[in-house]
Amino acid sequence: MVKVGVVGYGTIGQRLADGVAFQGDMELVGVADIGPTLPVRALKEKGMPYDFYLAVPENREKLEEAGIPISGTLEELIQKVDIILDATNAGVGAKNKVLYEKYGKKAIFQGGEKTSVADVFFHGYANYEKGIGKQFLKLTSxxxxxxxxxxxxxxxxxxxxxxxxxxxxxxxxxxxxxxxxxxxxxxxxxxxxxxxxxxxxxxxxxxxxxxxxxxxxxxxxxxxxxxxxxxxxxxxxxxxxxxxxxxxxxxxxxxxxxxxxxxxxxxxxxxxxxxxxxxxxxxxxxxxxxxxxxxxxxxPQEAVVIPETIDGIRAAMEMQTDRLEAVGLTNKYLKIGG
The missing domain is CATH 3.30.360.10 (Dihydrodipicolinate Reductase; domain 2)
Known part of the structure; x- marks a missing residue:
């Protein structure tokens, strides 16, 4: 079971967390963000289905005031997982990469980051093979x-x-x-x-x-x-x-x-x-x-990249080396094309 963390619980991050949670061969360890944003407040109101990790320690008091339980720090989340899905704002992922390298973890960045942040510019259907075993992938927009x-x-x-x-x-x-x-x-x-x-x-x-x-x-x-x-x-x-x-x-x-x-x-x-x-x-x-x-x-800009990001986990973690087998499993768990 591949352990996954999502950093940045916004428009894409929320959907990535759900997408990973749907996968039968992956475990969502938790999500991380900077403070009590609206998506984080909604997470709390839904009963905290995902553990929350704080990326900015100075905001701990704000989260406690909002009644949002904190499971740990961003660095603690990174240490617990095999791969991080970085869905932070453009430019933040490149800064976070230093932490991923520090702990020897793999990561997948979203389309807002510069292509140079990753080893491979990745698409599940078009070039899956190039992402197999790589440490850092970046999704297309x-x-x-x-x-x-x-x-x-x-x-x-x-x-x-x-x-x-x-x-x-x-x-x-x-x-x-x-x-x-x-x-x-x-x-x-x-x-x-x-x-x-x-x-x-x-x-x-x-x-x-x-x-x-x-x-x-x-x-x-x-x-x-x-x-x-x-x-x-x-x-x-x-x-x-x-x-x-x-x-x-x-x-x-x-x-x-x-x-x-x-x-x-x-x-x-x-x-x-x-x-x-x-x-x-x-x-x-x-x-x-x-x-x-x-x-x-x-x-559909808010959700279209989720399947290809899941494909990226499969490639980077070498869960499947066959392209069609990999995308097929992603589709199966996300109930696409059924």
């Missing part, structure tokens, strides 16, 4: 994770030479105020980092793209214009997508009009926090144009 799922899916069927992508990006997570209130769109320079990151994971595919920030909070939408290495029909593309456990093919005709429809559907399914692990591809957007594959997908 939420957009890149979902994008690579779809491109890798097609690449393994027909081979992909290049992709052009256009991302309509939510500006903040629900509940975030620090980015401000806005009624404007903002465009990034070409190429966006997701295109660059895709090429780091899949160096045989050429990629470029545009990114537009939008004042919404539930999900990103990406359109993809992919050049296959050989001819493929629309039905074959759809068949490939439908066969992928972490891709959900939906139809506008059925009421899936956009990102909000998918978030509401996840809530109607009873998924905790309205989460959905799968990306969604709209059937009506899938087409073949001038021998190129076109499609649009939705990225």
């Amino acid at each position: 939420c957009n890149t994770t979902g994008l690579i799922r779809s491109v890798d899916c097609l690449d393994r069927v027909v081979g992909i030479d290049s992709v052009m992508i256009h991302i309509v990006r939510r500006v903040a997570d629900p509940g975030d105020y620090h980015r401000g209130l806005t009624n404007a769109l903002k465009i990034d320079p070409v190429p966006n980092h997701q295109a660059v990151d895709l090429m780091l994971i899949m160096p045989h595919v050429k990629a470029t793209g545009v990114l537009v920030h939008t004042p919404v909070t539930h999900g990103h939408i990406i359109t993809v214009f992919a050049k296959p290495k050989k001819k493929i029909t629309r039905e074959e593309v759809l068949e490939s997508f439908r066969a992928h456990p972490r891709i959900r093919v939906v139809r506008i005709a059925d009421g899936f009009l956009g990102n909000a429809s998918l978030f509401k559907y996840a809530r109607d399914l009873g998924n905790p926090r309205g989460d959905m692990y799968e990306i969604a591809i709209w059937e009506e957007t899938v087409t073949i144009f001038e021998d190129h594959i076109i499609y649009a997908l939705n990225i």
Whole structure:
């Protein structure tokens, strides 16, 4: 049983803790954070299903005032586990890495950290083998994770030479105020980092793209214009997508009009926090144009990276050396594609 700790109990950290707890071959030892944040207060109100470790000792009094039991310090959590999932704010993980190295522990960092923090820039489906046995892995961002799922899916069927992508990006997570209130769109320079990151994971595919920030909070939408290495029909593309456990093919005709429809559907399914692990591809957007594959997908940014992070544990800890066996177990325990 691999012992896992989660450092940073925020938007991603909460979901990582739940994801690890679902795994039948992993043990969640505890979570760590800096103080009585709203997620930590909610953890207490739920009866402390996970042990809490304090990352900032100066905040002990605040936690005691809030009635939140403390199981130990961050360093004590690190010493108890085999691997840490670092879900702290960008830049904090790189500082925490010093502690992980001090105790000889493995760690997986999220997309906000610089790629240089890790031995391998990792994606469960696209380059699982490169993460096997490595000490430090870094996940791709939420957009890149979902994008690579779809491109890798097609690449393994027909081979992909290049992709052009256009991302309509939510500006903040629900509940975030620090980015401000806005009624404007903002465009990034070409190429966006997701295109660059895709090429780091899949160096045989050429990629470029545009990114537009939008004042919404539930999900990103990406359109993809992919050049296959050989001819493929629309039905074959759809068949490939439908066969992928972490891709959900939906139809506008059925009421899936956009990102909000998918978030509401996840809530109607009873998924905790309205989460959905799968990306969604709209059937009506899938087409073949001038021998190129076109499609649009939705990225549920708060949960999409959880399966690939679990895959990372399997790779780093050498729990499985076969890619499909590893992702299959992650899918099984998270009840994806069942």
